[in-house]
Amino acid sequence: MFSIGLLTLAVAAAPYVRAAQPEWAQCGGIGWAGDAACVSGTICTKLNDYYSQCIAGTASSAPPIITPTPTTVNSPPATSAPATAAPPAPASTGFVTVDGTSFKLNGKTYTVAGGNSYWVGLMGLSVANMNAAFADIVKAGGTTVRTWGFNEVTTPAGNFYQSWANGKPTVNTGASGLQNFDNVVAAAKANGLRLIVALTNNWSDYGGMDVYVKQIAGSTEHGLFYTDANVKAAFKNYVQTFVTRYKDEPTIMAWELANEPRCKGSNSQNNGNCTTATITQWASEMSAFIKSIDSNHLVALGDEGFFNQPGNPSYPYQGGEGVDFDANLAIKTLDFGTFHLYPGSWGQANPPTWGAQWITDHAASMKKQNKPVILEEFGVTDSQASTYASWYSAVISSGLTGDLIWQAGSQLSTGQTPDDGYTIYPNDPVFALEQSHNADLKARA
Numbered sequence: 001m002f003s004i005g006l007l008t009l010a011v012a013a014a015p016y017v018r019a020a021q022p023e024w025a026q027c028g029g030i031g032w033a034g035d036a037a038c039v040s041g042t043i044c045t046k047l048n049d050y051y052s053q054c055i056a057g058t059a060s061s062a063p064p065i066i067t068p069t070p071t072t073v074n075s076p077p078a079t080s081a082p083a084t085a086a087p088p089a090p091a092s093t094g095f096v097t098v099d100g101t102s103f104k105l106n107g108k109t110y111t112v113a114g115g116n117s118y119w120v121g122l123m124g125l126s127v128a129n130m131n132a133a134f135a136d137i138v139k140a141g142g143t144t145v146r147t148w149g150f151n152e153v154t155t156p157a158g159n160f161y162q163s164w165a166n167g168k169p170t171v172n173t174g175a176s177g178l179q180n181f182d183n184v185v186a187a188a189k190a191n192g193l194r195l196i197v198a199l200t201n202n203w204s205d206y207g208g209m210d211v212y213v214k215q216i217a218g219s220t221e222h223g224l225f226y227t228d229a230n231v232k233a234a235f236k237n238y239v240q241t242f243v244t245r246y247k248d249e250p251t252i253m254a255w256e257l258a259n260e261p262r263c264k265g266s267n268s269q270n271n272g273n274c275t276t277a278t279i280t281q282w283a284s285e286m287s288a289f290i291k292s293i294d295s296n297h298l299v300a301l302g303d304e305g306f307f308n309q310p311g312n313p314s315y316p317y318q319g320g321e322g323v324d325f326d327a328n329l330a331i332k333t334l335d336f337g338t339f340h341l342y343p344g345s346w347g348q349a350n351p352p353t354w355g356a357q358w359i360t361d362h363a364a365s366m367k368k369q370n371k372p373v374i375l376e377e378f379g380v381t382d383s384q385a386s387t388y389a390s391w392y393s394a395v396i397s398s399g400l401t402g403d404l405i406w407q408a409g410s411q412l413s414t415g416q417t418p419d420d421g422y423t424i425y426p427n428d429p430v431f432a433l434e435q436s437h438n439a440d441l442k443a444r445a
Helices: 127-139 178-190 209-217 222-226 229-245 276-293 325-329 351-369 384-398 429-443
Strands: 026-028 042-048 051-056 097-099 102-105 108-110 113-116 144-148 162-165 168-171 194-198 252-256 298-300 337-341 373-378 402-405
Touching (some): 168 229, 178 194, 209 222, 209 229, 222 229, 222 276, 276 325, 325 337, 325 351, 373 384
Antiparallel strands (some): 102 108
16 A cells, blocks of 8 residues: 555454364464364464464374574674574465466466455464454455565564664564564464565555665665665665575465555655666566575565556556556566556546556556566545446456455454555455455456
8 A cells, every 4th residue: 555554453362262173273372262172183283382273193293394594684682582483384385386477376276366464463463363364354255465574663662573773774583573474474374375475665654665765875865775785785684584584485475575666755755866767677686686595486576557658648657656567577587567556546537447447458568478467456445346346347357367455354352453444344345245256266267
């Protein structure tokens, strides 16, 4: 989304009670109040202090747990919480790949359908509530969740992934950092979901690019994030730590370089030298870097899909934000394309019709480049049902690879998840429309 305000939820342990937990379900951990028994053929296996999971096997033959070793950058003092084994488990189920304009998983078409839950690892949720939130996405027919793999802070508090002091970053591998994201991964796996993880933000929410620029370059010029050598090195340092931790984890579907990269940031600061070529070059460099350290996962840019057609009367087609969708889609180390859809925020009239054309135009680029393209964020705050019905029809008729709604919502034991006016909760009439559309997407496979 273009810019989301910070919201907080109280932390509470939620009972998640079942009489014999099914395979992959939670069965123990700190704060767990549910049943510790697992169905026949599975055993309750401890993944970390906060999460045990029912995994196929017996008491004498529990499967091994994959435990990637976390890398710490600018390690904190010894008094900081030590990193523990990450909980990815059980056995590998294969990595999502691409085949023409489709995604594949273990030789079959993988349908990208689902929603955005940017907040799931950042709001202090218990594992039980992470599971509950993901279960609602599954009920909507979802297969995929997009979430944030970043939170840059200068005053450490709550859950965060990197803190800054005097121009130097420290990656948080403790319980409030990457160990917490381990729980997000485990919860996604328990619900049969795959994750698309964005690694920084164009906007100031949760830190983002401007923290790097201010801390390292001492500047407010947003565009320096893409060009300053020291800033780029710091971002690579963070990416290497985060990506390496999960490079063997198939629950991650893809890495995204950023959420909605543009030449301008939250305060409209512009480097002046930042153009579409600047961001395309940066995307080429950073995607190649990720591929050099992780050959298992797909990589995408995470952009809004703006075209570069100077003179076009429609703002999202003009290229003025520094994004050239077609040029970026052609980058060899980007495996698929992304675009967003917010006609109200972009000053476009008649959202149903304008949005349907936006979808159709991106599907045409998809076919020309022969790469998957997904509508990974979309939303209106009025007339949602009728507008989304029009957009869903365009997704199906155009052959677009898939879509993720902004954003998924749940009613948890701690209360309602963030509502920015776009959120769809399970009791919303649009939820049934999602279920029908996601079924249509899967039927194309």
